[in-house]
Amino acid sequence: MNNDPLNNDALLRERIAAYLQQQTGHPVGVGALTRFAVGFSWKTYLVPIEGGLAEAGGASELILRLGPDYGLFAPYSAMPEYLSLRSLEGSAVPVPKAYWAGDESDTFGAPFLFSEKMAGAAVVPWVPAGTPPLEESLRKQLGAQFIDALAALHCVPWQDQPIASMGAGIDVHNAALRNVAFWESQIQRWAMRPYPAAQWAIRWLKDHCPTAPRVAIVHGDYRTGNFLEQNGQITAILDWELVHLGDPHEDIGWVSLPMYMGGSPHFCRLTEPEWFYERYSEKAGFEVSMASVKYYRAFSLLKLAATHMAAARCFEEGRFADMRMPAMGSQIGTCLRQLEKTIEAKA
Numbered sequence: 459m460n461n462d463p464l465n466n467d468a469l470l471r472e473r474i475a476a477y478l479q480q481q482t483g484h485p486v487g488v489g490a491l492t493r494f495a496v497g498f499s500w501k502t503y504l505v506p507i508e509g510g511l512a513e514a515g516g517a518s519e520l521i522l523r524l525g526p527d528y529g530l531f532a533p534y535s536a537m538p539e540y541l542s543l544r545s546l547e548g549s550a551v552p553v554p555k556a557y558w559a560g561d562e563s564d565t566f567g568a569p570f571l572f573s574e575k576m577a578g579a580a581v582v583p584w585v586p587a588g589t590p591p592l593e594e595s596l597r598k599q600l601g602a603q604f605i606d607a608l609a610a611l612h613c614v615p616w617q618d619q620p621i622a623s624m625g626a627g628i629d630v631h632n633a634a635l636r637n638v639a640f641w642e643s644q645i646q647r648w649a650m651r652p653y654p655a656a657q658w659a660i661r662w663l664k665d666h667c668p669t670a671p672r673v674a675i676v677h678g679d680y681r682t683g684n685f686l687e688q689n690g691q692i693t694a695i696l697d698w699e700l701v702h703l704g705d706p707h708e709d710i711g712w713v714s715l716p717m718y719m720g721g722s723p724h725f726c727r728l729t730e731p732e733w734f735y736e737r738y739s740e741k742a743g744f745e746v747s748m749a750s751v752k753y754y755r756a757f758s759l760l761k762l763a764a765t766h767m768a769a770a771r772c773f774e775e776g777r778f779a780d781m782r783m784p785a786m787g788s789q790i791g792t793c794l795r796q797l798e799k800t801i802e803a804k805a
Contacts (some may be wrong), residue, residue: 464501464567466527467491473566474505474522477586481558482513496580499699500529501568504575507710516559519552519575524568530768531699535561536569539698542675550610552694576685576694577764583719586780592727592752596690601728603692604685604739608670609741611695612674612706620676626702633704634667639759641764648767650774655794659760670705671744677701680709681718682726689795691729698754707747715762716796726760756800763793 463470472490478486486734487508494502505520514520525534536559544557549692554574561569581592581600591597642660645653677684678700686694700734712718713725713734720727725734735746748788 462567477565500525521573521575523571524566526568536571538701539570539622542698542701545616545621549614551607552692557628576686576716578688581682581687583683591722597728599690600609604728605734605737606741608680609738612742614675618677628673628703630670633670633673637704638663638781641761645764648771650771655798659797663757668750673703674706676708696726707750708754712758714755715758756797759793759797763790766790
């Protein structure tokens with residue numbers, strides 16, 4: 459008998475029903491689970507609730523995210539995503555409501571997060587060559603909302619919100635250096651061989667840290683594919699596992715990466731660069747620094763290379779038998795070459 463709820467849906471349903479009963483104080487019926495196949499990291503399930511759940515606004519469906527110990531970024535904590543969603547509740551940033559979370563593995567076999575099920579579907583981030591662009595009016599409509607939601611995120615007064623617990627000691631002067639140091643430690647953990655180009659880039663990034671215009675909530679993976687859309691409206695920004703406090707230019711540098719443009723001239727297939735910078739500056743209340751954008755574009759390529767290193771190690775160690783992992787690993791060299799060119803063009 460399989461006693462691992464991560465690999466036994468019947469057992470997972472039982473555990474979910476028991477947990478929800480514990481939280482609500484009354485029996486909760488749980489229907490058949492549906493696992494979403496997308497994603498490289500957390501396991502995400504649609505959880506039908508029989509009869510609705512009053513403690514979740516009468517919801518008949520919940521989302522459950524589980525961070526298995528064999529995942530891409532393991533070991534996981536649900537707290538950054540939980541704290542960010544709680545901090546953004548009621549703000550101008552469209553996010554699902556977070557209900558319950560925990561980092562213990564006794565309940566479901568992994569850290570977990572229950573949240574609201576939001577309407578809409580994800581816009582595909584990567585498209586085959588020759589794919590027609592988004593219809594122009596839809597592109598502009600989504601593009602405006604995409605910019606506005608990011609600016610709203612970077613304007614949230616987080617100091618009195620739950621996410622403030624993640625910001626001990628951070629300020630506008632050390633935000634960049636702390637971030638580079640974190641990803642340097644991740645590369646040391648994940649790399650299976652030395653990457654001199656990465657070490658050279660880390661030294662350069664440490665020596666050229668910009669001062670942030672403010673310390674803001676940074677999504678960390680803000681792009682097409684990580685929001686839901688329905689009838690031309692962005693209904694939710696998702697995938698907050700890389701959220702942290704830092705320089706808002708970091709999200710802008712990530713948005714501007716060429717791999718998210720899908721062969722188009724538009725950031726994330728949605729916005730002309732000039733329009734993005736102009737509208738964002740107006741909404742965020744500060745002028746975008748192009749020097750900082752270029753710095754964080756270089757940093758983003760380092761972060762992307764590190765992610766590919768994690769994928770390669772995850773596959774080589776036999777933790778995740780997903781052929782997308784070695785495919786990601788094959789892109790390490792490409793990212794590092796782009797990183798070198800980006801730094802040399804900036805220097």
